[in-house]
Amino acid sequence: MIQLIGLKKGLDLSIREKLSTRKSHYEYYLKNLLEFCAEAVIISTCNRTEIYFNCERYDDTIVHNIFKVFGWDNDLKEYTFHSKGHDVIKHLMEVVSGFHSKILGEDQILGQVKEAYSYSLKESAVSAELHRLFQEAITCGKEFRTEARMYDIPVSSSSIVVNYGLQHGIKNFMVIGYGEIGSLAVKYLLSSNVSKVYIVVRDPKKIVDLHDKRVHIIGFKDKNEIIEEVECIISCTSAPHYVIKREDIPKEKKLLIFDLAVPRDVEESLAKYPNIELLDIDTISKIDDKNKKLRAERMDSCRGIIKNHIDAYEEWRKLREITPYIKKLKMVSAEVSKDRINTFIHKSSSKNHQELAKKLIKSTSDFYINRAIETLKEAKLEGSEEQCLRIIEKIFRIN
Template identity: 50%
Template sequence: MIQLIGLKHDVKIEIREKLSIIPIRQEKYLEALLNICEEAVILSTCNRTEIYFKSMDEDIIIKIFKALNWDEDLIKCVVNYKGDKAIQHLMEVVCGFDSLLLGEDQILGQVRDAYEITKGLKSNKKELQRLFENAIACGKHFRTKSKISEIPVSSSSMVVKKAIDKGHKNFMILGYGTVGELTSKYILEAKIDMLYIAVRDAQKVNIEDPRVKIIPFNDLTKYYDKVDCVISCTTAPHTVIHLDELPNKKLLLFDLAVPRDIEEIVSENPLYEVYDIDMLGDIHDANYKKRLSSMKDNKYIVDKAIKEFIEWKTIEELAPFIQKIRHIGEDVYKERLTTFKHKKETKDNEELAELLLKSTSNAYVNRAIVVLKEEHLKGRSKQCEDIISRIFQI
C-alpha cells in the first residue's frame, strides 16, 4: 500500500527542523528506508518533510522514525495518509494547493528533484515511479492550463518584494542553491545598488552583472556593514548567522532555511527585523486572490489525475490473475501446435487445422456454457450473461 508521513500544518519551525532532511543526507536516509520499505521517496523542502513509501507493516511509522534517528516522541507531529489519500495529497502538493504560499512555483521542481534522486538508488519501483511521473505531468499540465506561472509567487519573490518596498538597495544572499539562485534573480530585476553572494564554491555562481560581488562564505561578516538586507538560504545543518557577528546597525534579515540559519537570539535585538519561513504567510501578497481563483477553476485537472492513477492502480492489482489467464491461453495453443507438428505429415493439413481450431474454440465456449449454467442455478445468470457477452462481444 502506498503511504505517506508528513508534518502537520501547525507544526512550528522549532519542531520541523528536528525532522528536516538536508540534501547531503537524503541518499543515506533513502538507503535506510529501503531496509524497511518496498519503495520510498523523500520530499524535503524548506517548509515540508514528507516520506512516500510502500508498506503493509502496521508498525512502519515507528520503524521509519528509528531508521532516520528521529525522536519517537515527535510521531504526534506527523500525519499518516494511506492509499487514495496519499495519492491525492501528492497531486495537490505538486500543483501548489498545499503550500504556505498558495500556488508557489518552486514545488514542482522540488518534487521532480526528489524523484530524480530515487532513480539513481532504485528506491522507487513500479507504483511510486508511476505515481511521481503522473504527479509531475499533472503539475506541468496544471501550470500550463491555469497560467499560474503568470502570477508568480515563491518565498524568494515575497521576501525580495518586502525588502524593495522598504526601500532597501544593498543585499546579501547566503547560499546559492535553487532558492539562492531564484532570490538573486528577483533582486537583480529590481533597481538595487549592490548584491553580495556568499558561497563556499565561487565556481557555482555565474552572473555577469556589475552590481554583483561573489564573496567567500568565511568572509561574510566583513560585508554585513555594506548591506541593509540579508537573505539566508543555505543547506547547513546549523546556524550560520550569529548575534555577536552582526554590526551595530539596523538590518532586515530573512531566514529561508530549515534548519534555521539565524540563531534565535538575533530576533530579540530591536536593531534587527527577522523573518523566518513560518512568518512569510503574513507578508501581504496582492496576487493571492488571482491565484486562488485560477487554481479553483483548474482543480479539475488535479481531480482527473487522481482518478486516472487510482484506476491504473486498481487494474494493476489484477496483474497476477491476468498473467495466469495468459499462461493458460499459451498452454492451450502450444498443446495444439504440438499436435499439428506431430500429425501434419499423416493427415490432411486443412482438415487437421480445422479440427484443432475448433478444439481451441470449444475449450473456452464449452467452459463458458458450464459456468453460465452453474451461475444460473445460483440465481446469478444475469451478471454472468453480461460478462460473457462482453468477452464474446455478443
C-alpha cells in the same frame, strides 16, 4: 499499502526544524527505510517534512521505526499525522498543485516533489505503487499549473523577499547559498534595478553561469567582511547550524535579514536588536501579496483536475490487483498456441496445409467457447447465470 507520515498544519518553526531532514543523508535514510518498507520517497521543504512509503503494516511500530531512522525525538509524534490509502493520494495531488504551501500556489513545490521522486528512483526506492503515484502526481501538478495559468502570477518565498527588499529601497544584497531558492532569488534580483549582489557559497569556482557585472561570488570565509557593504541578506542554505551569528554583524549596522532555511540559518537573538529586521520563513509567508486572491480563485476553479488524476490512479491501482489473473490467462493462451503450433509442425508435411490450418484454428476457437459454455452451465446450476452471462457477452461481444 501506501502511507504517509507528515507534519500537522500550523506548527511553529521551532518544531518544524526539529523534524526536518538533511539532504546529504537521504541515501542513508532510504537505505534504512527499505529495511521494512517496499518503497519510500522523502519530501523536505521549509514548510513540510513528508515521508511517503509502501508497507503492509499500519500501526505505531511503523511510526516508531521511521522516527528512529530520522533520529527524531519520540515526544514529537504528537506533531505528526499518519495517513494511508486514498487520503495519501489526495494529499499528494493537492501538494503538487500548491494547496498545502504556506504561500498559496507557490511555484517551487512541484519541482521539489519531482526532485524527491527522482532521487528515490535513482536509489531504486520506488518500483510499484509509489512509482506510479508520483508519476501521476507530477503530471497532475503540470496540468494544474497550465490550466489554472499559474505562470501568469508566479510566486515563491524568493520572489516575495526580493520584492519586499526592493520596496524598501535596498540596492545591495547578499545571498547566502545558491541552491534552488538562492538561485531563484538571484534571478529576481538581477531582473531588477539593484547595484550589487554578493553570492556566498562554499566553492565560488563552481558558479560559472553568472556573468552580470553586478554579481560578486565569494566564499564563506569572506562573507563577514562584505556584510558592511550590503543592506539586505537572504540566507537559504541547507546547513544544520547557524551561518549568521550575532558576532558576524557589525555593531549599529542597519540590516534587513531574510532567513529562508529550515533549520534556521540565522541566530534568533539578532531579532532583538533595533537596527536589525529579521524575518523567518513563517513571517515571510504572511506577507500578503496582491495576487493572493487571484491565485486562490483560479486554483479553486481547477480542483476538478485533481479529482481526475486521483481517479486515474485509483483505477490503475484497482486494475493492478487483477494482474496475477491476467498473467495466468496469458499463460493459458500461450500453452494453447504452443500446442497448436507443435501440431502444425508435426503434421504439415503429411497433410494439406489449408485443411490443417482450418482444423487448428477451429480447435483453438472451440477450446475457449467450450470453456465458456461449461462455465455458463455451472453458473446456471448455482443460480448466478445472469452475472456470468453478462461477462460472457462482453468477452465475446454478443449483442
